[in-house]
Amino acid sequence: MAARVEARGGAAPLDLAAIEAASARQERRRRWQRVSTRTLSLLALFGAWWAVAAANATYFKWFNPVLLPAPPAIGKEAWRLLVLGTLQWDVLASLARVAQGFVLAAILGVVAGTLVARVRTIENVVEPVLDVLRPIPPLAFLPLLVLYLGIGEASKIGFIAYSAFFPIFTTTREGIKYVDPLLVRAAESLGATQRDILRYVIIPAAMPSILTGLRLSFALSFFVIVAAEFIAAERGLGFLINDAREFFRVDRMLLGAAAIGLLGYGFNQLFGRLERALVPWKD
Amino acid sequence: MSKVYVTRQGPMIAVHDLSLEMRHEHFVCLLGPSGCGKSTLLSMIAGFVTPTSGRILVDGRPVTRPGRDRGVVFQEYVLFPWRTARQNVELGPLLQRLPSAEQQQIAERYLALVGLAEHAHKYPRELSGGMKQRVAIARALANAPQVLLMDEPFGALDAQTREVMQEELLKIWLAERKTIVFVTHSISESLYLADDIVVMTARPGRIKEIVRVDLPRPRERGSPEFVAIARSVERLVKEEVLKAGLV
Ligand SMILES: Nc1ncnc2c1ncn2[C@@H]1O[C@H](COP(=O)(O)OP(=O)(O)OP(=O)(O)O)[C@@H](O)[C@H]1O
Numbered sequence: 001m002a003a004r005v006e007a008r009g010g011a012a013p014l015d016l017a018a019i020e021a022a023s024a025r026q027e028r029r030r031r032w033q034r035v036s037t038r039t040l041s042l043l044a045l046f047g048a049w050w051a052v053a054a055a056n057a058t059y060f061k062w063f064n065p066v067l068l069p070a071p072p073a074i075g076k077e078a079w080r081l082l083v084l085g086t087l088q089w090d091v092l093a094s095l096a097r098v099a100q101g102f103v104l105a106a107i108l109g110v111v112a113g114t115l116v117a118r119v120r121t122i123e124n125v126v127e128p129v130l131d132v133l134r135p136i137p138p139l140a141f142l143p144l145l146v147l148y149l150g151i152g153e154a155s156k157i158g159f160i161a162y163s164a165f166f167p168i169f170t171t172t173r174e175g176i177k178y179v180d181p182l183l184v185r186a187a188e189s190l191g192a193t194q195r196d197i198l199r200y201v202i203i204p205a206a207m208p209s210i211l212t213g214l215r216l217s218f219a220l221s222f223f224v225i226v227a228a229e230f231i232a233a234e235r236g237l238g239f240l241i242n243d244a245r246e247f248f249r250v251d252r253m254l255l256g257a258a259a260i261g262l263l264g265y266g267f268n269q270l271f272g273r274l275e276r277a278l279v280p281w282k283d
Numbered sequence: 284m285s286k287v288y289v290t291r292q293g294p295m296i297a298v299h300d301l302s303l304e305m306r307h308e309h310f311v312c313l314l315g316p317s318g319c320g321k322s323t324l325l326s327m328i329a330g331f332v333t334p335t336s337g338r339i340l341v342d343g344r345p346v347t348r349p350g351r352d353r354g355v356v357f358q359e360y361v362l363f364p365w366r367t368a369r370q371n372v373e374l375g376p377l378l379q380r381l382p383s384a385e386q387q388q389i390a391e392r393y394l395a396l397v398g399l400a401e402h403a404h405k406y407p408r409e410l411s412g413g414m415k416q417r418v419a420i421a422r423a424l425a426n427a428p429q430v431l432l433m434d435e436p437f438g439a440l441d442a443q444t445r446e447v448m449q450e451e452l453l454k455i456w457l458a459e460r461k462t463i464v465f466v467t468h469s470i471s472e473s474l475y476l477a478d479d480i481v482v483m484t485a486r487p488g489r490i491k492e493i494v495r496v497d498l499p500r501p502r503e504r505g506s507p508e509f510v511a512i513a514r515s516v517e518r519l520v521k522e523e524v525l526k527a528g529l530v
């Protein structure tokens with residue numbers, strides 16, 4: 001059976017300004033839809049929580065109301081701790097640890113990933129070690145780290161750095177190893193030295209995967225900081241949660257969790273922006 | 284000179300016992316059936332792959348690695364996706380550490396030459412296939428190599444642009460006098476451009492025949508001499524294409 005393919009019409013003069021405006025309108029509509037749907041989704045979660053908490057507390061008595069306080073209780077607790085000045089300090093303490101551990105991991109991960117991808121001998125020495133370490137949950141090493149580095153900041157920062165190292169290392173290595181060899185050849189024929197190639201070909205080509213690794217690692221840093229602060233800390237969001245557990249303050253536990261959620265969300269946005277700025281050539 | 288690739292199916296002779304002298308500042312076209320080793324030969328001259336036996340000499344010096352003296356235009360459009368068209372062309376001058384005003388000036392000149400002045404700020408993903416290849420050509424030219432290795436550079440262009448590009452390339456070659464090795468499947472293109480047309484055999488690639496084209500330039504594509512040589516070259520190529528098909 002034969003199909004007839006036709007292209008017809010389109011004879012009318014094209015109003016380019018109108019087409020551009022329509023496209024911009026559509027773009028705006030899409031963005032608005034995106035933002036509003038996402039906001040609604042969060043509000044719905046919030047509302048459901050509130051409804052369940054309120055219904056349980058006032059009427060149904062499914063479970064002890066202490067187990068699930070309503071959002072205002074958390075807001076009130078947040079306000080109280082802000083006025084007391086401890087919430088800020090907890091946030092700052094966690095952030096400072098995450099920042100230091102993450103920066104350490106980023107430097108080590110990018111350098112090690114680059115070396116392993118570029119130097120065969122280093123690859124053969126380093127890779128088996130990392131392949132054995134990788135599947136072990138970092139948490140398994142936390143008690144050891146505390147033994148070695150003490151219960152102070154060093155063990156926590158070290159723990160974050162160790163945990164966050166792996167995603168950065170892996171994505172950097174992959175990004176650098178799988179650079180299109182034709183791009184390297186093109187640069188070589190233009191007179192590039194090994195250093196030029198690293199700077200003008202390998203690093204830009206690997207940049208998208210390195211940034212992905214940084215983003216994953218940062219998220220992981222927040223993941224593990226809480227565990228580190230469970231063990232021995234006088235400050236930090238993990239401490240806040242663990243301390244609340246001892247006093248059975250569910251509102252405070254939820255507050256700690258919410259704070260981590262908000263920080264993680266904010267930083268993820270920041271990373272998205274960084275990626276768009278550093279990799280404008282990808283769409 | 285020979286090249287054997289070791290593949291999963293075992294060793295494969297891509298080029299065998301090939302000797303060829305490309306005359307200084309001459310325009311050489313390579314013709315031959317698909318898979319006969321034209322790109323392989325070009326890669327060895329460029330210094331990307333080493334011959335299994337024999338060697339390549341440029342001005343008497345053996346080729347050991349790629350270098351600025353041998354510019355390459357690849358069969359696949361190879362552009363740095365994170366650099367705009369202009370930045371791609373600027374890379375050669377940049378690597379020579381020329382002042383940035385000069386880099387920019389060179390890039391603009393060569394982009395204009397390939398008809399892409401208007402598209403200088405675009406990233407490769409925003410360019411059509413033929414436009415990408417023209418940027419790659421501008422990039423190679425802007426680096427002022429002594430030898431220019433071009434692997435089917437105009438394959439992706441429409442017939443009209445192709446002829447314009449041929450004329451431009453000829454003009455550049457006449458003005459700057461480089462040695463050009465140019466792979467093509469188009470007999471008329473090779474006849475329009477080349478001093479020597481090297482016809483290769485089916486794999487393993489060898490030289491079948493070298494056809495000297497002594498017609499004065501610019502050549503008239505329809506002239507009787509042109510057509511006569513085209514016929515004889517066509518016959519040579521066809522024999523090899525048929526052989527390649529029968530393997
Ligand atoms: N890296 C490689 N590894 C193994 N075999 C290869 C490699 N590169 C090319 N070959 C083989 O060598 C032969 C010659 O390849 P080449 O690319 O040089 O051909 P060509 O003449 O340029 O063909 P075309 O006109 O289609 O571009 C082919 O049979 C190909 O399969």
Ligand SMILES: [Mg+2]
Pocket residue numbers: 321322323358434
């Ligand atoms: Mg080829």
